[in-house]
Structures are given as C-alpha cells and as structure tokens.
C-alpha cells in the first residue's frame with residue numbers, strides 16, 4: 001500500500017547548491033532509486049542521478065542516504081519509518097558535477113597508477129595455470145563492483161583533498177592484496193609498494209570502508225591488515241635478521257632455496273611461476289639496514305601525518321558499537337539513542 005513520504009534531495013553543481021524538499025508517493029517493496037525515478041518522472045525531470053543495473057552490480061548509483069554511503073538501488077524504503085525525512089546527498093569525497101552525480105575520476109587515476117598483473121616471462125596467456133585454492137583465496141576481492149563507497153567513506157581523503165595524490169584508497173589496497181596472493185604474479189613487492197607508493201601508511205584501520213562495502217568484502221581484516229603485518233614482519237622479524245647474519249649473500253639470493261638457474265626464470269619470479277613451493281617453504285627476506293647498521297623505522301612511522309578522524313579528536317578506541325555513524329548524524333543524536341545507531 002502506498003504512502004506519501006518526505007524526501008530532501010541536494011540539488012546543485014560545482015558552484016554550489018542546497019537541499020530541496022519533496023513529498024513523493026512510495027509503494028511497498030520500492031528502493032530509494034525507485035523514488036528518485038518517480039521524482040524525475042513527476043516533479044523534477046532535470047534531477048541528475050547516475051544508475052545502470054538497478055541490481056547492485058554496476059556500482060553506479062552510489063549516494064549518501066541520511067549521511068550513510070549506500071547504493072540507491074539496494075536501499076529499501078522499508079528501512080525508514082513512515083514519518084522519517086530521507087535525505088539524499090552526493091558522495092562527499094568527489095567533486096559534484098550536478099545534483100547526485102559526482103566526478104569519480106580520482107579512482108580511475110588511482111587504478112591507472114596501480115601496477116598491473118605481471119605475468120611470468122615465457123608463459124603465454126592461455127597457458128596460465130592456477131590451483132583452485134589460489135583462485136578462492138582472492139575471490140572475495142574480485143567481487144568488487146567499483147561503487148567507490150569505500151573510497152568515499154575513508155577519512156584519509158573524505159575531507160582532505162591534499163591527501164589524494166599520495167593515497168590510493170581501500171579499493172586499490174584490495175587490488176594490491178589480490179595480486180599479492182596471485183601465484184603467477186611476477187611482481188613480488190606488492191605490499192611494500194602499497195606501503196611506500198600507495199599510501200597504505202595513512203590507513204589507521206578504522207574499518208569504515210569495510211562497513212559500507214555492499215559486497216561485504218572484508219577490506220580491512222583480509223587485505224589491509226595482513227599486508228601491513230607482512231611488511232612489518234619482513235622488516236623486523238628477528239629470525240630474518242639472524243638469517244642475514246648467518247647466511248652468505250648467494251644463499252639469501254636463492255641458491256639455497258632452489259630459486260635460481262635451474263628454473264631459467266627471470267629474477268623476481270616466485271612461487272608456482274618459478275616452479276617452487278609456497279612462500280612458507282622459502283627463506284624470509286632480510287631487512288634493510290641503515291648506514292649506521294640499525295633497522296630503519298620508516299615502515300612504522302610514516303613520514304607524513306594521517307588525516308584527523310572525522311569523529312573528532314576526543315574519540316577513544318575501540319569505538320562504541322564499532323559502526324559507521326556519519327559525524328553530522330552523531331552530533332544530532334542524543335546519548336540515549338546512540339546504542340541504536342549501529343548499521
């Protein structure tokens with residue numbers, strides 16, 4: 001049965017805009033994108049909104065609904081109370097083109113900067129072979145629909161345009177993790193590259209990206225944290241340090257690991273591509289030492305400060321409810337309501 005609901009939609013362009021109120025009919029089973037289409041059909045034909053599949057698979061209809069980054073086509077109207085005003089705003093991290101349409105080219109620039117899959121030399125496309133277990137390991141990351149909700153919600157760039165050149169964002173950290181797990185990828189420093197050149201050090205694992213991902217990809221737990229841990233392991237593991245002291249350089253470079261001449265593969269090719277066993281069967285790499293013979297600390301103390309938390313300076317961890325709550329909404333919420341804010 002239909003009812004009339006209150007909507008507040010941001011209208012404007014790069015020069016500015018404001019929220020406009022609408023009253024619109026909503027029918028049972030409809031989603032927010034249905035209501036936007038009805039607004040376009042009946043009241044505001046020039047309302048700009050990007051969409052394609054209406055099935056949660058193209059990633060086009062990303063918007064902020066009551067301050068929460070969501071897909072319009074996957075947000076049911078039944079999740080709001082009848083007297084609630086539903087506020088729709090464009091993604092805040094990206095420049096507005098018009099109304100709900102933003103310029104997401106930042107993400108495509110970061111995609112271009114991310115080193116592509118590096119197939120091993122001498123293996124032609126079509127000859128690549130992977131074991132099912134290796135396919136499944138990174139399957140989660142390949143579910144990404146590039147909606148960029150995670151990029152939009154990450155506080156490192158959400159209100160900090162100045163961080164964008166250095167920070168690739170969670171969507172590309174999962175790409176790095178996916179390739180790091182790829183047994184045929186000949187680029188062996190994916191995690192080190194993510195730390196040094198993709199700005200992974202800015203990430204303070206708040207998990208906001210994970211909370212908004214419509215594909216339920218565990219971005220922080222399964223991609224970012226394991227990569228951060230392995231970067232640190234490789235640098236500071238005392239056994240690695242000891243191995244560097246004990247073993248000769250040729251042993252460390254692979255002779256003792258069965259990694260070199262017999263395979264005939266170029267330097268840097270590892271794992272199945274090199275015809276050897278899993279990483280755990282190989283000797284760990286030694287850490288780099290500074291000129292004074294000490295370990296460099298730059299891997300854990302990033303040379304640029306991270307952006308401040310959007311939740312304010314007096315935030316304490318673990319955060320209550322460990323749930324994403326838009327800062328504006330949080331401010332409006334009374335202490336009694338806070339326990340019900342979890343999404």
Ligand code: SF4
Pocket residue numbers: 153154155156169170202203204205206207208209210220224
């Ligand atoms: S965990 Fe937090 S800081 Fe790290 S990428 Fe995700 S949203 Fe950004």
Ligand code: SF4
Pocket residue numbers: 059143144145146147148149150151170171174212213214215216217219
């Ligand atoms: S990781 Fe999730 S939130 Fe980020 S772009 Fe992919 S599907 Fe969207």
Ligand code: FES
Pocket residue numbers: 051052053054055056057058059060061062071072073074
């Ligand atoms: S229209 Fe394709 S994800 Fe919403």
